[in-house]
Amino acid sequence: MNHASSTNLNLTLKIWRQAGPQQVGGLKTYEVEGISTDMSFLEMLDVLNQQLIAKGEEPVAFDHDCREGICGTCGVVINGQAHGPDRGTTTCQLHMRRFQNGDTIVIEPWLAKAFPIVRDLVVDRSAFDRIIQSGGYVSVNTGNAPEANTTLVPHHVQQDAMRAAACIGCGACVASCKNASAMLFVSAKVSHLASIPQGQSERSRRVLNMVATMDAEHFGNCTNTGECEAACPAKIELTNIAKLNREYMTALMYSKE
Amino acid sequence: MNAVAAARSDNVTDSSTQSRTGLIDRLGLGWFFRLLSSSIGQKFVMGVTGLLLCGFLVAHLAGNMLLFVGEKSFNEYAHALHAQWELLAIAEAGLLLLFLAHIYLAFATTIGNLKARTNTYTLRQTKVPGRIIGANSWMFISGSVVLGFVILHLIDLRFALRSGIDYLVESDPGAPFHNTVAVLSNPLSRVIYFVGVIVLGVHLSHGFSSAFQSVGFNHPKYTPMIKILGKIFAVVIAVGFASIVVFVPGMWK
Numbered sequence: 150m151n152h153a154s155s156t157n158l159n160l161t162l163k164i165w166r167q168a169g170p171q172q173v174g175g176l177k178t179y180e181v182e183g184i185s186t187d188m189s190f191l192e193m194l195d196v197l198n199q200q201l202i203a204k205g206e207e208p209v210a211f212d213h214d215c216r217e218g219i220c221g222t223c224g225v226v227i228n229g230q231a232h233g234p235d236r237g238t239t240t241c242q243l244h245m246r247r248f249q250n251g252d253t254i255v256i257e258p259w260l261a262k263a264f265p266i267v268r269d270l271v272v273d274r275s276a277f278d279r280i281i282q283s284g285g286y287v288s289v290n291t292g293n294a295p296e297a298n299t300t301l302v303p304h305h306v307q308q309d310a311m312r313a314a315a316c317i318g319c320g321a322c323v324a325s326c327k328n329a330s331a332m333l334f335v336s337a338k339v340s341h342l343a344s345i346p347q348g349q350s351e352r353s354r355r356v357l358n359m360v361a362t363m364d365a366e367h368f369g370n371c372t373n374t375g376e377c378e379a380a381c382p383a384k385i386e387l388t389n390i391a392k393l394n395r396e397y398m399t400a401l402m403y404s405k406e
Numbered sequence: 407m408n409a410v411a412a413a414r415s416d417n418v419t420d421s422s423t424q425s426r427t428g429l430i431d432r433l434g435l436g437w438f439f440r441l442l443s444s445s446i447g448q449k450f451v452m453g454v455t456g457l458l459l460c461g462f463l464v465a466h467l468a469g470n471m472l473l474f475v476g477e478k479s480f481n482e483y484a485h486a487l488h489a490q491w492e493l494l495a496i497a498e499a500g501l502l503l504l505f506l507a508h509i510y511l512a513f514a515t516t517i518g519n520l521k522a523r524t525n526t527y528t529l530r531q532t533k534v535p536g537r538i539i540g541a542n543s544w545m546f547i548s549g550s551v552v553l554g555f556v557i558l559h560l561i562d563l564r565f566a567l568r569s570g571i572d573y574l575v576e577s578d579p580g581a582p583f584h585n586t587v588a589v590l591s592n593p594l595s596r597v598i599y600f601v602g603v604i605v606l607g608v609h610l611s612h613g614f615s616s617a618f619q620s621v622g623f624n625h626p627k628y629t630p631m632i633k634i635l636g637k638i639f640a641v642v643i644a645v646g647f648a649s650i651v652v653f654v655p656g657m658w659k
C-alpha cells in the first residue's frame with residue numbers, strides 16, 4: 150500500500166561502526182532499497198537494521214526514545230550536519246523526502262571529548278547530566294498553586310524563559326561546534342531559571358557551579374561562530390550565551406558565592 | 407576530591423564553607439583566579455583586552471596619518487608625545503599587559519578547544535546560512551600573524567635595532583619621520599607590514615563584534631549595528647594602515 154505522493158528511494162549509507170568505547174571505529178557502507186519518502190530517518194535505520202539482523206550481522210546501535218522531537222535522545226551527524234539538513238529539527242523528525250534517489254548519506258555519531266562513543270552512533274552524554282546536577286534546578290519548595298496574581302511575571306519575560314526552557318539536552322550544539330563547546334546548552338538552563346522568580350535564590354550559585362562543571366567536563370570555549378544555534382532543534386538563540394556571560398560575570402564580581 | 411566532584415558539590419562556591427588556606431584565598435582573590443581560569447572569565451578578559459587594543463589602534467592610526475601631512479607635523483606630533491614620557495611609560499606598560507593577557511588567553515582557550523575536540527568528522531558541513539568558513543575560524547592564526555608583525559614592528563621602530571637601516575639617533579629632531587620612512591622603504595618590512603595590517607583587519611572583522619558577545623552585550627537594538635560597525639572598523643584599520651605602507655615611502659622620496 151503506497152501513499153499517493155510517496156516514492157521509494159535506493160540509498161547508499163556510510164555509517165560509523167565501532168564495537169565499543171576502546172575499539173577503533175570506521176565508516177562502513179550499506180545499501181538500502183525501496184525506502185519510502187514518508188519514512189522518518191530513524192525508520193530508515195530500522196529498515197537497515199532489519200536487513201542486517203536477517204543476514205545475521207550486528208545491527209547499528211543508535212539512541213532514540215520518543216521519536217517525536219521532545220526527548221533529545223536521538224541525534225547523529227548526517228552528511229556533516231548535526232540532526233541533518235533541516236533547521237529546528239531532530240533526527241527523529243527528519244523525513245526521507247529530504248533525500249533523492251541514489252543519494253549517499255554519511256552518518257556519524259556526535260564527536261566531542263566530553264561525549265565518548267559507547268557503540269556505533271551512541272555516545273555517552275552524562276556530562277550534561279552532571280552539569281544539570283551541579284545547579285540546573287530550583288530547590289525551593291513551591292507548595293500548592295498560589296493565587297494567580299501574587300507573583301507577577303511580565304509576559305515577555307515569561308516568553309524568554311519558555312524559549313530558553315525549550316532545550317531538550319540533545320547535544321547537537323556540542324556536536325556542531327568546532328570547539329565542542331556546551332555554552333548554548335548551559336546558557337539555555339541558566340537563562341531559563343534566571344528569568345523567573347523561583348530561580349532567584351540560587352541564581353549566582355547556579356551559574357558559577359554549572360560553568361565550573363562545564364569546564365571540568367572538558368567542553369571547549371565559545372568563539373561565536375553560531376554553528377550551535379543553527380544546529381539546535383529547539384532553536385535556542387545565541388543571545389542566551391551573552392546572557393550566560395552576563396550572569397557569570399555578575400555572580401563572579403558581585404555575589405558572595 | 408577531583409575537579410568534577412568538587413564542582414558537583416553544592417558548597418564549592420559557598421564562601422562560608424571554603425577552606426581558606428592558600429595565599430589566593432587569604433587575599434580574597436579567588437574571584438580573580440576564577441576570572442582568569444574559567445572559560446567564561448577567560449573569554450570576558452579576551453573581549454575586554456581585544457577592545458582596549460582596538461582603542462589603541464584608533465589612536466595609533468590617527469597619529470600615523472600625519473605621515474601624509476608632512477615631515478614637520480609628524481615630527482612635532484612625535485616630540486609632543488615623547489615629551490609626556492611619564493604618561494607614555496604608563497601607556498606602554500599598559501599596552502604590554504593587554505597584549506600579554508590577550509596572547510596568554512589566546513593560547514589557553516585555543517589549547518582548551520583543541521583538547522575538547524580530539525577527533526573530527528569525515529564530512530563536515532555548516533548549518534549557518536551563507537557561512538563560508540571565514541575569519542571566525544582563523545582567529546588564532548590571524549592573531550599569530552599579527553603577533554609576528556608586531557614583534558618586527560617593535561624591533562624596527564620602538565627599539566631601532568634592525569641592521570641595514572640607516573637610523574638617525576633618537577636625539578636628532580628629524581628622527582621620527584626619517585626612521586619611519588627608512589623602515590617603510592625596507593622591502594622586507596614593507597611586505598610584512600602590509601600582510602600584517604591586512605591580517606589584523608581579518609582578525610578584527612570577527613573580533614570586534616565577537617568581543618561584545620563575550621562581555622555579555624547582545625541586544626536586539628544594538629547588536630545588528632555592532633556587527634556592521636565591526637566590519638567597517640576592520641576595513642578602516644586595515645586600509646588606513648596599509649595606505650601608509652603603500653604610499654608614504656614613495657611620497658617622501
Ligand code: HEM
Binds near residue numbers: 373
Ligand atoms: C592589535 C592587536 C590585536 C587586536 C586589536 C585584537 C583584537 C581582538 C578582539 C577584539 C577579539 C575578540 C574577543 C572575543 O571574541 O571575545 C580577539 C580575539 C582573539 N584574538 Fe586578538 N587581537 C590582537 C592581537 C592578537 C594576537 C597577537 C593574538 C595571538 C595569537 C590574538 C589571538 C586572538 C584569539 C585566539 C582570539 C579569540 C578568538 C575567538 O574566540 O573567536 N589576537 N582579538
Ligand code: SF4
Binds near residue numbers: 333381383
Ligand atoms: S541547546 Fe539546542 S542543541 Fe544544545 S542541547 Fe539544547 S536543544 Fe540540543
Ligand code: FES
Binds near residue numbers: 239
Ligand atoms: S527520539 Fe526523542 S527527540 Fe528524537
